[in-house]
Amino acid sequence: MVSTSILPKSADIANELKGATPRAAKWWFATFHSVTAMVGAGVLSLPYAMAHLGWGPGSVALILSWSITLYTIWLMIELHECIPGRRFDRYRDLGQHAFGPRLGLWVVIPQQLIVQVGCDVVYMVTGGKCLQQFFEILLPHWNKLRQSYWICIFASFQFFLSQFPDLNSIAGVSLAAAIMSLSYCTISWVACLSRGPVRDVSYSYQQSSPSNSTFRVFSALGQVAFAYAGHGVILEIQATIPSSASKPSKVPMWKGTVIAYFITAFCYFPVALIGYWTFGRDVDDNVLVSLKQPQWLIAAANLMVVVHVIGSYQVYAMPVFDTIETILITRLKASRGIALRLVARSAYVAMTLFVGVTFPFFADLLGFFGGFGFTPTSYFLPCVIWLAIKQPKRFSPSWIINWGLVILGVLVMLASTIGGLRNIIKDSSTFSFYS
Template sequence: MDLEKQKIELTEEEKKNINDWLPVTADRNAKWWYAAIHNVTCMVGAGILGLPYAMSQLGWGPGATILVLSWVVTLFTLWQMVEMHEIVPGRRFDRYHELGQYAFGEKLGIWLVVPQQLIVQAGCDIVYMVTGGTCMWQFYSIVCKNCKPIKRSYFIMLFAATQFFISNLPNFNSITTLSFAAAVMSLSYSAIAWIASAMRGVQPHTSYGSRYETNVGNMFGFLSGLGTVAFAFSGHNVVLEIQATIASSPDKPSKKPMWKGSLLAYIIVALCYFPVAFVGYLVFGDTVKDNIVTSLEKPAWLIAAANLFVVIHVMGSYQVFAMPVFDMLESFLVLRLNCKPSRLLRLTTRSTYVAVTMFLGIAFPFFGSLLSVLGGIAFAPTSYYLPCIIWLLICKPKRYSLSWFVNWFCIIFGASLTILAPIGAVREIIVQSSTYKFFS
């Protein structure tokens, strides 16, 4: 929570002590490359492997247009957020909701930003919990074909066990090494996906027509593809929190190193996203599977390595998205419930969060589809157009100026994704509901 607007009886020293304890503001010694690492880790998620499938739902023209347009729009909104971190002299908006409160008002800002931010961050962590366990399970199945089969649920629990341990790292900068390893792994499995596909060459009888037999299927598949693309650009939810870890002064504001790191990260994102999406679709066409690695089928060692890389990546991604949630929870407990900042409080809070994400990941096998619904509602606003609305409210560009037109274009584009993307996922949940088995 924003300490400047909390209990007035807190002294300046008490405020500083609490800020020094909270994970987002505890360490402000990050460098520009820290920002690049964290942004790559949270942007290039395992969902990248589904982009060729999204291309098969959208088609060459619309798919390429929407993917490139999403990259450009979210790069622009990322720049806006970096600029607005210190838009008010002498004050830093260290958290997304603090910027929202300044733009919309104390109460409305909380209700507009925090629920969407939590949906994205906790939702991604649940997906990463499932993804990590599933890839462990697939790695085990590939390298030990004659071993006794083990339920996927146990591998999700094993992945969760690593998060119980890692979650005790105190702040953002303390996970930099893990985040760096995760970023390297994301580059590695992305490269495996598109290079291995390119080496196989375009498959015989490859078609780039519709993968659905009916017009209704085409329409809902197209909408589902929009949701997949929107899901791929969800990193804005931790941008201000990452920037909060960088030192700032009037002579050397944090926006300069933050933008340098963010721009490098977005170049890396492009080098990962576009080859995987375009080469994967080019090679397999409308027969590509929802995970490009499984479309490769062989060699087995390569698929096993890719699964292992994904596991390491989502270990870091889980923490990058979890740190702002830890910050929210610990802020609430200390500032509103008057809990004493302590190691026990941190251990209890974070372990409970990991346990809840593990339980939901095991319990609801359809959460991936459900997240597409929530993703359209929360992912697109926080990355595509909420920064534009805040920019219009705070900076007030002249009506009909270039800035005014660009921001309204981004708002309309992002709002369209918000409305259209969840529809395909809702249909998918309804169609597949008869086959769902809880705690599978």
């Protein structure tokens, strides 16, 4: 938890970072940044989530999540310039406007940091595992390295890319990541469709104790929630788009976001449904691990995942870098420059590397972070902020919808957080660390 005594005030941020975010992006920048942010490695665990939820509940969870998060992301885009002449470039700025300078920080900062740091930890694990899969498929007789080493190799890319100044400076990496996400998702469901159901495929629930099954279902809800992660950086993405009275930023931002969401649907639904149809209840927590043939295609898909999470890591890390550097500059009087960037950003990458190497539980991490961080920021916190700022009339459609989503989101958050945390503890008891 970050103490409010060391957090920079909005005025400090505005003065210190004035002009730091170039506003020259077009609507298609919003599209591929959003695709990179949303279509993450969590899509590969959706068949696994379906295995614990079943056809009916799983399909409903996918459709509801897509619809709800599209609505809440629209709320945030509208709120970006809810005050004429002022832009809320960061989630924390919007939270402070809604709840006050101090309470706004306590409400938003912890949740946003959980999302951003949680994503980076999961992507660190995913990048290392998929890099390992790629080389082991291509070179099956090669002396195998420990999984921890592969995660460290992946981290080396992040140490380098973290020195780029902002999101616009890594636009090419983000575009490549968006293309890769489309590619490996397509490969995943096409390969599953071509393979057909495995022998003796079963769609019944796995035999387990009632408590274990319940916790796995809770964790699966968190895995679905993790799949919709773009809200944590959506305002930062919109901040790169120019705006005027005649052409507000919300118009190109919404256009780019809608396109990104339909691309997301094209990725998520086929992978989840066809992957589950192919492997049933025995699907791995990463569907690419379940797929074995054709080897060259599965190897290519794993490499595409690596390229994608390289870009996704940076999309989520850039706002964290901004927060860290702003605190160091405004509170500790550090000098902006290469030295600050090298030390602060490298320390952050090293921290996520340490956590990823220590707890490399892909599905469990998705369930925990999906419930604890992603459900609030993606499902109900935008609704709470909308209610606080817009104050719709009681029992009006807007009031009913937003309060309904708040209640639903809180229930999902509690269930998936408990399920994910319990599974991490359970799996840790039989895991050989740093192996």
